[in-house]
Amino acid sequence: MPQPVKQEYDVIVIGAGAVGENVADRVVQGGLSAVLVEAELVGGECSYWACMPSKALLRPGTALHGAQTTPGAKEAVTRTLDAAAVLKRRDYFTSNWQDDSQVAWVKDSGIGLIRGHAWLTAAKSVEVAGLDGTSHQLLARHAVVLATGSVPNLPPVPGLEHLQVWGTREATSAHEVPERLAVLGGGVAGTELAQAYARLGSAVTLVARSRLLRKYPEEAATLVAAGLRADGVEIRLNTETRSICGNDDDTFAVQLGDGTFITANKVLVATGRHPALDGLGLEGIGFEPDQHGQLDLSTDSSGLVQETPGDEPWLYAVGDAAGKNLLTHQGKYEARATGDAIAARAKGELAGTPEVWSRYAQTANQHAVPNVVFTDPELATVGRTLEAARDDGYNASSVELPIQVAGSSLHAENYEGWAQLVVDEDRQVLLGATFAGPDVSELLHAATIAVVGEVPLARLWHAVPSYPTISEVWLRLLEKYGL
Numbered sequence: 001m002p003q004p005v006k007q008e009y010d011v012i013v014i015g016a017g018a019v020g021e022n023v024a025d026r027v028v029q030g031g032l033s034a035v036l037v038e039a040e041l042v043g044g045e046c047s048y049w050a051c052m053p054s055k056a057l058l059r060p061g062t063a064l065h066g067a068q069t070t071p072g073a074k075e076a077v078t079r080t081l082d083a084a085a086v087l088k089r090r091d092y093f094t095s096n097w098q099d100d101s102q103v104a105w106v107k108d109s110g111i112g113l114i115r116g117h118a119w120l121t122a123a124k125s126v127e128v129a130g131l132d133g134t135s136h137q138l139l140a141r142h143a144v145v146l147a148t149g150s151v152p153n154l155p156p157v158p159g160l161e162h163l164q165v166w167g168t169r170e171a172t173s174a175h176e177v178p179e180r181l182a183v184l185g186g187g188v189a190g191t192e193l194a195q196a197y198a199r200l201g202s203a204v205t206l207v208a209r210s211r212l213l214r215k216y217p218e219e220a221a222t223l224v225a226a227g228l229r230a231d232g233v234e235i236r237l238n239t240e241t242r243s244i245c246g247n248d249d250d251t252f253a254v255q256l257g258d259g260t261f262i263t264a265n266k267v268l269v270a271t272g273r274h275p276a277l278d279g280l281g282l283e284g285i286g287f288e289p290d291q292h293g294q295l296d297l298s299t300d301s302s303g304l305v306q307e308t309p310g311d312e313p314w315l316y317a318v319g320d321a322a323g324k325n326l327l328t329h330q331g332k333y334e335a336r337a338t339g340d341a342i343a344a345r346a347k348g349e350l351a352g353t354p355e356v357w358s359r360y361a362q363t364a365n366q367h368a369v370p371n372v373v374f375t376d377p378e379l380a381t382v383g384r385t386l387e388a389a390r391d392d393g394y395n396a397s398s399v400e401l402p403i404q405v406a407g408s409s410l411h412a413e414n415y416e417g418w419a420q421l422v423v424d425e426d427r428q429v430l431l432g433a434t435f436a437g438p439d440v441s442e443l444l445h446a447a448t449i450a451v452v453g454e455v456p457l458a459r460l461w462h463a464v465p466s467y468p469t470i471s472e473v474w475l476r477l478l479e480k481y482g483l
Contacts, residue, residue, distance in 0.1 A: 004127075004135035007112075009035045011342060012126050012138050013145045014118045014280065016106070017044020019319030019331040020147035024111045026339025032142065032346055035112035037128055042113065043102040045149050045169075046328040048094050053172040054192055055374055056090040061199035061231075062376045066438065069412040083177050083200045090172075097173070119281035120144065123310040127281075142346045143314050145303070145338065146280065147331075150273040150320035155184065158243040163252070165244075166268040168193065174266075177201050182254050182264035184241055186212045188373050190270035191224060195375050198231040205234040205262050207241055207254070213373065217386075219400065219418050220379050220436035226416075227377050275323045285309055296323060301361040302354050303338035316342065324362075325369050337362045367431075368451040372441045377417065380444040383432030383451040386422050395425045399481045403437050406468035412438055419443075419473045423481065429454045435473075443471060457483060 011027045013020045016038035024034040041048050060081055067073040095101060106113050116130035118138075126144060128136035152167045154160065166174070171193050179202065183194045186208025198204040206212075206228070212235065213221040225235055240257035244267065247253055254262040277295040286309045289295050297317045298306040308315040317323075318338050319331030341360040344350035354360035373379040389396035403417025417437025424431050433447035450460055461483045465471040 002135070004137045006137045007035070008139045008141065009033045009112065010141045010346065011143045011145065012037065012140045013147055014126065015044070015147035015149060015321070016042045016113065017147060017149055017319070018046050018328055019149070019335045020044070020145070021106070022332045022335035023145050023147060023318060023339045025109055026336055027343050028110050030340065030343025032343055033112070035114060035138065036106060037114045037116060037118040037126070039115065039117045039131065041097065041099040042106060043099050047102070048097055049169040049172050051328050052093045053090050054196070056093040057086060057172065057196040057200070058192060058374050060086045060089070061196065065376055066412065069414070071413055081199055086200060087175060094173070117279070119279060120285050121281060122285065124314050140314065143316055143342045146277070146315070146317040146321045147319050147335065148276045148280065148321045150326055151276045152269065153272045153274055155241070155269065155271045157241050159245045160269070163244060163246055165252070166266050168270055171268050178265040179203065180264045182207065182252065182262050182267045183270060184267065185270035185272070186210065186214070186237065187270065187272060188213070190268070191228065191373060192375055193268060193270065194233050195228050195231055198228070198233045203232070205236065205264070207236045207239050207256065207262070209238070209240055211237050213379065216373070216379055216381060217420060217434050220434050223377050223416060223418060223436045224373065224375050224379055227375060273320065273326055275321045277321065297321070300353055301356070301363060302341035303334055303362065313345065324365055327369070327371060330365065330369055333364060334362045364452060368448055370444050370448045372444060374441070377437045378440050379434070379436045380441045381432070381434040382444055382448045383430065384422055385432060385434070389422050389424070389431045394431060396422055396431060397425055398422050399477055401476060401480055403435070403470065403473050405470065405472040405476060407470040407472050408437070410468055411470060419477055421477050421481070423457065427454070428457050430457070440470070443473070446471070446474070457481065
């Protein structure tokens with residue numbers, strides 16, 4: 001049996017998705033050596049099965065609908081979406097599920113790459129079963145970083161575990177549009193993909209145990225629900241899935257809590273995700289799963305795992321693996337802070353917990369996480385909702401109104417939107433903002449800057465929105481607040 005290849009690096013990063021790539025890049029820029037270990041495609045979930053393909057599926061329908069709601073353009077629109085062309089464009093944005101360009105970037109950035117399955121064997125020690133049959137024993141001088149992403153939750157629906165249903169991966173990489181699609185889950189992924197496939201020609205039924213997009217303000221979620229229904233999506237809210245089985249004709253029968261059935265050619269299960277920590281050897285170095293059998297890591301603001309065994313810090317978790325904010329952009333933000341913190345600690349420039357809002361701290365995780373639901377209409381939010389702000393002890397108020405400005409009326413006929421600001425009354429700064437309506441994602445970064453910068457409302461009043469744009473809603477919100 002061949003002897004394992006022994007190698008030593010300053011930093012070992014397990015997982016070469018967008019988050020792992022950013023960690024490795026930062027530590028290399030900081031003068032350290034790094035290696036990425038990846039069992040699948042370099043670039044990870046976002047590049048091939050999540051952000052990029054899902055938005056590629058959604059954008060053509062949104063563009064077509066935008067033309068259909070604009071007089072002068074709608075008269076020229078005579079066709080529906082070309083499903084084959086949409087799927088071909090999606091393939092382009094996934095590079096046809098080939099990672100050659102990403103591998104080239106890793107090499108050009110001076111980062112090592114090992115393709116294989118990795119697990120921890122001791123402090124700073126990692127073993128890798130290479131996909132080519134080679135065994136590797138890796139030793140980290142400074143840090144091991146877990147950037148392994150997340151995996152889908154499987155709800156406890158009788159019959160589901162025995163069937164070949166779609167998860168989000170199968171939905172975003174499919175090469176045919178099913179005649180009938182049942183979507184289980186009313187969160188972001190389920191909502192986005194339900195609309196995408198409805199616009200591609202599927203008869204879609206969405207089933208949710210609670211209301212649609214329950215983590216978002218109800219007024220905003222209601223606009224999204226109306227958009228889905230306008231596209232023919234049947235929405236069954238506050239409804240449990242009792243069971244699921246396969247029929248003789250290769251369709252599925254989904255029984256709902258009220259006893260009714262849905263017949264579908266495909267079933268998409270989109271009921272959330274959890275950190276992908278199984279098989280990493282964490283139990284062998286002292287970590288215990290919770291009462292549900294799942295591992296959960298607690299990290300500080302630099303990504304350092306709090307319960308790391310040993311005399312010095314060495315184990316980090318970032319992105320979905322850390323379980324804080326399962327969003328690609330937020331994971332990349334965490335990765336940059338973590339990579340810089342590792343390099344600084346290696347040089348003796350950082351000790352203990354980093355200062356808030358420093359380059360080593362993931363402070364925005366607590367105050368200003370931006371998120372967009374790329375449905376049509378869009379839902380964009382940052383920071384705290386009113387309920388969350390009050391739960392966190394703030395003396396908070398809110399101001400909200402429909403988006404009815406000159407820019408919105410020019411943007412689309414019968415434009416419907418909603419906006420909300422959450423205000424800390426003691427400091428007179430924004431704690432959060434939500435926008436719902438066509439193309440409101442472009443309003444979000446201004447709100448993010450206002451929350452991160454703690455811009456006083458009296459100063460924000462002087463940020464004059466251009467006319468006629470949808471951003472004029474900022475003026476209307478501040479006026480309604482009393483400025």
